[in-house]
Amino acid sequence: MSVYTPVAVNASGCASPGCECCGREPAYPSDLTDAEWSVLKGEARGVMAQLVAAAGRPMVHDLRAVLDGIGYVTRYGIEWRALPVDFPPHEAVYAFFLRWSRRGLPERLAARLRVLAGRRELPTVGCVDSQTVRAAEMVGAAACGYDAGKKMKGQKRHVVVDTLGLLLCVVVTAASMQDRDGAHPVLALLREKFSTITLVWVDGGYAGRLQV
Known part of the structure; x- marks a missing residue:
């Protein structure tokens, strides 16, 4: 599928004007599968809880859509600003990428994957x-x-x-x-x-x- 092809989404639920991340359907090979999301969501939501406690503001965008956006950039090597429109705004995706990285989320996920692999x-x-x-x-x-x-x-x-x-x-x-x-x-x-x-x-x- 071309990255420029519009993807049908349900825009309800996101407080960011013009953002259609909530209800987004997987559209690219880099998107998380349901099985991958089930492994990752516990750690990701735990980090988000830390961010909310530190900043005092809950995340507006859909968490899975944000992670799919990060996966898209890292897999295809594009600029953040080149994210397709069915992801949250690139500024928001990049900001959360930095915050997750500073809190060691990638290392924690790798450790969990090692345990799941025995x-x-x-x-x-x-x-x-x-x-x-x-x-x-x-x-x-x-x-x-x-x-x-x-x-x-x-x-x-x-x-x-x-x-x-x-x-x-x-x-x-x-x-x-x-x-x-x-x-x-x-x-x-x-x-x-x-x-x-x-x-x-x-x-x-x-x-x-x-x-x-």
Whole structure:
């Protein structure tokens, strides 16, 4: 389905003028399924209760629609302002994304998914790898570099995931940084976040001294 195709929704229930998020029907591959929402809604509503307690104002928009909006942006890599009109306004979606992230919602959801998969809540094994990407126009020259191996100028993501592929931590550097050098800050962050990690797998690009 084209992202520009209007989606039939029931506009009742949202206090934001012109917003049609309430009663929104799933329309894109990135939208949560009912099964996924049943796993996520408990934690998401718990975080929303914290936000209401802190700000003293309940959320106007439909919570599931907001999460679908975040999923749309992260899956397709678009700008926040390019969200299709059947989602809540992009300003609201981005604001809640920041607030959820600051309260550790992504980490809590990953921990819950590990438990549902029959694993321990805290990981004991990780896997490190990197990816070079072109930097956005607003990224300064000091934060960019040239990756001779990928023949690309931009930035490099040094990522650690668990055995299920769930993200544990990420560090962004200039693309010119060697993997073995980028491993130092990412492993230091991993140790800070998860003292339970006892083993980390890496590929040949990380050959050298990796102790932190």
